[in-house]
Amino acid sequence: DVAAAGRPVLLAGFSGGAAFAGGLVLADPSRYVGAAVLYGTLPFDAGVPVTPSRLANLPVFVAQGDADHVIPRELLDRTWTYLLGESGAPTWAHRDPSGHGITPASLRQLAEWVQARLSQVLERGPVPVGVPADVAWPTIAGGALAHRTGARPDVAWSIPQQQQSDNAPTELQEELFARVSALPGVSSGPSRISVPGARGLLLENGAGPDEAFLVPRAREFAHLHPGYDGSLHLALPAAQAADLVAHGWGTPHPWAGGRLTPGFVMVFGPRDAAELEVVTGIVAASHAYASGARDTESAAPLRPDPSAN
Template identity: 45%
Template structure:
């Protein structure tokens, strides 16, 4: 698809854009992608209900006229070449919008979600997060587990969507939750085609928290470099067998399947409670029965970003049976390695309200997994204990 075709709306390679917010070239940029058959005006209208301050909103118009509106690709499901051409067009526009290091987030609706998914997969290093509303990712999704590690995502699907096939919505939800590596906040919204006000409010809260995190802590680094060393394990982290477990996509985050026997649940706790300098108590956060692991911080323990609850010195906690999973905070390279190998599921609010290395570690299913899970928790202990 040649986006300079005179039959396509332009002119040339320049998209039509509606803007809201600051014009500062270094401010975070939120790129809005409309659904097919509408225009840039359909999404820029929600900008006043999103965070104000040092943030810019830019709604792009699709390059192909479709009735009274516009599309991102020609009629029918997008051909890979067409989708790639549109991605190149959007990425080129983003590159010319200001500071090349400015944070860029996507906010997409319906068919715009398909384009957003293609952009995220093609250039994960360019995006600091994404809001995906009532749409599906391109088929098939990427095969690489952890492809979106470090990129928080807000996903909302309608329970009675009349336009997007249910199987495509299910594949999108499953891949984002269990394979992508993205810290995923996801919800199913009762009803059909209308963008509910409650969803816009939820997006505004999530986006404000993510922007605050970026201002305070900077970008999430992406997985990079050689396979990291785990001092608490004998050799590299092995691959966990089978698919990642199903987990809740809001708080409290819990493991819903693949539970191991109760004896392993108790054996894991005994190992964790015996780590150097650790004290235990009932957790302040998490489901009833959650147990916390704490380190005294007066002696110069590690940075705040190594703790679930810095004021308490809580660096990990274990959920009650039958969910023997842990929440821990890992250094970035170890968190990404754990995600890619199936031993870690990002917390829905990692890099949003919680440290970016906050992950759920599935409970052990057998004695060999007990050793690995205990080793992962020992790595979190070492991170928190580092003075």
């Protein structure tokens, strides 16, 4: 049977079925609300697009076994690297020492992911999937994000999500915190959701939707991680979040679009004065969203990916 047009579809596939599910979702990402790739590989040689940010705003679950000798390791590694990196997808990942088979631990996490994702879709509806086109950033000089230079930092794939390389100098972290703490109506204190030592940014009178906050009840819209990390987590409108990831300034939180708001992203810490200006503007966009400002972002319709034709 074929699902009716517009009906939410979540794909899941094991082994060869993972390649089939992956091919479907890469061919037409906007048709689906999520995909689980279990102990298998994406079909890299099947002619489907495997382009940067192809799966932006589309939650994915991937599980692999370190002792899997059925699927070639290079294909497993390529699948893992793409889903947790270039794809732009919020990817909940699981690894265990098993071979080629679903384990109780991976099954539990898969069930949690499915429940969280479907609950979000049923309560709030899916957000648009794809590469955002012409996303406006009123809080950034020039109104648009430029590409961040250099390679993407190493980021922990498990929880807590942490930036592990190319970290911001301590003095820039402190300057960033001073600037964003001075935004209108902002108070600060220990984060209600992050690791010990993370500093939360709260907007108690923010009129934005619950999706604009990392912790809606506490009105925490962003937090700065401790000095050994230096990155931030914050909430953005989904189009801005995808645009940020596409331009290399951050990466989705693994639980975004499931347990957490769709626009929950990590922003990499600034490495120099120029990046400090950009990251300050990104936090200001999150603040505007939490404030309920109407011009936080303005996106044109999603641009078709020519490689899909």
